[in-house]
Amino acid sequence: xxxxxxxxxxxxxxxxxxxxxxxxxxxxxxxxxxxxxxxxxxxxxxxxxxxxxxxxxxxxxxxxxxxxxxxxxxxxxxxxxxxxxxxxxxxxxxxxxxxxxxxxxxxxxxxxxxxxxxxxxxxxxxxxxxxxxxxxxxxxxxxxxxxxxxxxxxxxxxxxxxxxxxxxxxxxxxxxxxxxxxxxxxxxxxxxxxxxxxxxxxxxxxxxxxxxxxxxxxxxxxxxxxxxxxxxxxxxxxxxxxxxxxxxxxxxxxxxxxxxxxxxxxxxxxxxxxxxxxxxxxxxxxxxxxxxxxxxxxxxxxxxxxxxxxxxxxxxxxxxxxxxxxxxxxxxxxxxxxxx
Numbered sequence: 318x319x320x321x322x323x324x325x326x327x328x329x330x331x332x333x334x335x336x337x338x339x340x341x342x343x344x345x346x347x348x349x350x351x352x353x354x355x356x357x358x359x360x361x362x363x364x365x366x367x368x369x370x371x372x373x374x375x376x377x378x379x380x381x382x383x384x385x386x387x388x389x390x391x392x393x394x395x396x397x398x399x400x401x402x403x404x405x406x407x408x409x410x411x412x413x414x415x416x417x418x419x420x421x422x423x424x425x426x427x428x429x430x431x432x433x434x435x436x437x438x439x440x441x442x443x444x445x446x447x448x449x450x451x452x453x454x455x456x457x458x459x460x461x462x463x464x465x466x467x468x469x470x471x472x473x474x475x476x477x478x479x480x481x482x483x484x485x486x487x488x489x490x491x492x493x494x495x496x497x498x499x500x501x502x503x504x505x506x507x508x509x510x511x512x513x514x515x516x517x518x519x520x521x522x523x524x525x526x527x528x529x530x531x532x533x534x535x536x537x538x539x540x541x542x543x544x545x546x547x548x549x550x551x552x553x554x555x556x557x558x559x560x561x562x563x564x565x566x567x568x569x570x571x572x573x574x575x576x577x578x579x580x581x582x583x584x585x586x587x588x589x590x591x592x593x594x595x596x597x598x599x600x601x602x603x604x605x606x607x608x609x610x611x612x613x614x615x616x617x618x619x620x621x622x623x624x625x626x627x628x629x630x631x632x633x634x635x636x637x638x639x640x641x642x643x644x645x646x647x648x649x650x651x652x653x654x655x656x657x
Contacts, residue, residue: 319372323362326354326370333383333460334406337365346406350384371460380461383407390455393471394437396479399452407460411453413446416521417483418624425477432466434458439481441657445520445620446483453481484624489522492544492552496566498531500556509555509608516616520623525549532557537569541600545573551599551622558589558604567591570602579630583637584656587614592628612642612650 337347384404391401391409402410421442437455499505526547528540544552557566574593582590591602607615639657
């Protein structure tokens with residue numbers, strides 16, 4: 318690159334975008350890379366503080382221009398169901414192409430950002446994203462970067478990547494077992510099922526089977542088995558999840574499941590949540606907070622199950638960091654720290 322006094326740059330070609338910031342209005346490229354400087358551009362450029370302009374005389378050996386570097390990086394980073402923009406001011410944005418679960422290789426993300434002059438920032442991993450939603454951005458810091466750095470990032474992604482994926486939500490046939498003698502007798506209306514219907518529908522699944530059971534272990538277990546026999550690919554059992562003597566749901570789930578991953582979790586609200594598996598089918602024990610809290614452990618775990626992840630105990634213990642809801646007067650989940 319050559320540095321040319323701005324007043325002498327008429328007729329020359331810019332080798333990088335020049336940014337204009339108007340506080341409270343916009344931040345954008347006032348002049349794009351490749352623009353041929355005109356006489357009438359000079360006052361504008363000087364107002365932007367550009368006493369000198371960089372002109373790309375030739376591509377130095379072993380260096381990659383910021384735009385080409387960004388293109389190579391996003392091609393290396395992206396797994397399935399992602400799209401990306403053209404470079405603007407050296408940056409490329411990465412967006413989801415579908416509704417699904419954003420999955421990020423966090424170890425790889427840290428390693429890539431350890432490479433000098435490379436920068437990639439992402440949204441939080443393991444959260445629901447929608448078509449067109451911004452999930453990551455990348456650029457190199459200078460106007461050109463060493464070929465060695467860009468090629469090193471590409472090699473890391475080939476060996477350990479991809480860095481980013483969006484996992485689609487698989488539609489499930491959900492069986493719901495509502496427990497409680499007060500619900501079975503009709504003394505209390507079932508408040509769980511309408512909430513679950515709305516949430517499962519939002520994630521592309523349907524409730525195809527519903528049963529009621531009083532608070533006894535065998536009755537609840539029998540209702541779970543019936544839901545499985547009816548073809549449920551996920552079963553949610555509501556209520557009776559505390560340690561009170563009358564709460565029999567955990568024992569019933571244990572009697573049906575071949576594996577119990579967790580009963581209790583370091584998440585509030587949702588500490589009494591339970592997850593087990595009958596073969597490959599998740600069986601969920603839902604505490605009362607799922608019915609009345611806009612966001613609870615249910616909203617952190619369910620998207621991962623619908624995206625096909627089989628969860629472990631460590632998946633639950635890792636929720637401790639960020640697992641405390643701030644109980645804001647107006648809930649803005651998922652755009653908050655809960656579960657992040």
